[in-house]
Amino acid sequence: MEINKRSLLTGAMMGAGMAAVASTTSSAAAAAGAAAAPPAGPPKASGRTMLDSPNYFGTAGKGGGFRSNWARTLPQAPSVDLNYKPRRINKAIELWEDNQVVYYHVYMPSGAPDGYEEGRRMARTYCDAINYEMENGCMDFANLRNFMQGLVDGGPTPSGHRTPMVFVTLPATGFDGPSMRANAWQIQQAMASGAHGVLVCEMHSPEAGEIAIAAARYKFTLPGVTEMPVEGMRGAGSQAFASHIWGMPGNKYLEVADTWPLNPKGEVAMGFKLENRHGAEAAEQLMAIKGLAFAEPGPADNSWSIMGWDAIRDMPAADRAVLPAKLRLEDTLERIRMAAKRNNIQWLGTARGMTHNQSIDAGMRMLPGDNEKVVMDARAYTKRKMPA
Template sequence: MEIKLENRKRKMMAKRVNKVIDLWEQGQPVYHKHPEELSYDAGLEESKTLADMFLIDFEHNPFDTVGLTKFMKGLKDGGPTNSGHLTPTVVCTLPSNAITPEEVRYNAWQARHVLTAGVHGILHTHTRSPESVKAFVQITRYPYQEIGRDIIGEGLRGSGGQKNPAELWGLEQSKYTDVADPWPLNPKGELILGLKIEDRHCVANADDIAEVPGIAFAEWGPGDMGMSYMQPDAHDPPYPDVMNDARNKIKSALEKNGKVFYSSWLDESMSQKERLDYIIDDLGCKMIGIPALLSETEQKELIEYGRKKTGRKMPV
């Protein structure tokens, strides 16, 4: 009964489970931040966040799926958001990379665990080949999903872990397994899968990688990209030509295939608003990080400036 009531409530307020997809379908950028801790209380506190999305870093931090599960529950219990979504969107990186398809499949348990915790997406790292990316999409899908199977292969996500995420999404379990599928490959899907195309090996295959269906967004990872091109201190602009060329190639490949491009731009010669203008107008990003060093008031002012600039209508 509780799930049915929540489902009816969300239908009156929000089009989708995943707030980010709602915004991207409206042509709007989304703003993300990193939670300071993973706990139930932190989820409650962050449930009314100014951000549209939380990006949780398990690439470099402890793989705390227990804390993640509690955080998701706190977000749900503190919700819904003012936009009518039960929670903000939550996306995680994983401890493993996607250098080879074998690495992806051998570490599929990591994707399975964060999806069981109820997240809405995964951002995978060092995605060096289209075969690795296909394997990434494959491990997030249930076997009965047919869209794109001729390219991706049969889904590898097993049954048994859908009860918790279904409850967090306010859905029956059968409905959850239907929509816990990558968007925009599945137009009704509620998962967003992202890539870090972040070294010279990835750049060489950028065009083929960007063609793989099931991916919603990607970034160029300037820190790792700089190291790959023997420029270990080139995390922020101004960048050497080789890195500008890499970024432009990745951006072009993504745009050709209708995928969202994500990039930071920490140019110290610019004000915060000038950086945001550059990210939106020049880089064309639809995914934007909220600077953590700013005060809460400064963050709010910056986000409101950006949302007004792009004509956003959805409540925060």
């Protein structure tokens, strides 16, 4: 093929120009890369989130967010021992062993990346326990880990415990064995985040109950502890972050990360919510499962399950009170409570129409702590020695 002089010169000029552009581009990219190199140290979050929204959802409890008055402002109860030394990691179990009441807050993560700062603030709570609510709140185990680290960094508690007791509610439900086994990973993730227990919702299958307890336990059985029908599910490696949160070496964590009271030295408190009519029908079997520490009936959910739309629709309170389904609801709640009492299961919640002190006299040992003065007065009533 014949190539004329003009074409040859044109091609040479284009090639040189492209080489120059490539060289310039490469130099600019290198300079930009050097300028954009990440700074030394841990990464910092950037960008806007829902926390920047003027319409940020909720301020507390099951609405999401933090309530500023969760921090203690009142003096300790007169009976408090200011030289108190904790015996356990799990503050709730220690109180139960002393026949004292555990007061708790419900904290629901909104979905904003606020876990660490929320944990630091809630470390100052006047309550003993925190229900980290992921059944209806945002299920985010990374944020839970941030929250637990915040509790550690904001602590210790006035009682000397590293953190308040934290129990997590999850969307895993106890409908039956297969569904519980398929979702046992949620319990394992909560425990690996350093939580002290899990409250399993919608529990109404004894098979599911045994699987849920196994999901919070290790594959091995410690000496002197009864062998359970379902082998534990937690495996090697799950102790790494959790032991850091509990402030102990991994091998020491493995010695105490077991369910109480099945293991008297265990620091894990597992709970069930029997919050529908099916759970009530199996209450006696569920409350007898070894390794269960506390339970609640879920009065609102049970009312929806038993009373249906009559529990919600507008009607005079006096009319609702005499509905046959309303009477069945009261019988159901009492059946669950009595099953728990017979098996020495700690009861979460107050009895309807009762004051805190009356609930304490009725044997309830896990009460909501929304009102600081009521909580502090009740602690004086029980002559509590552990500081809050």
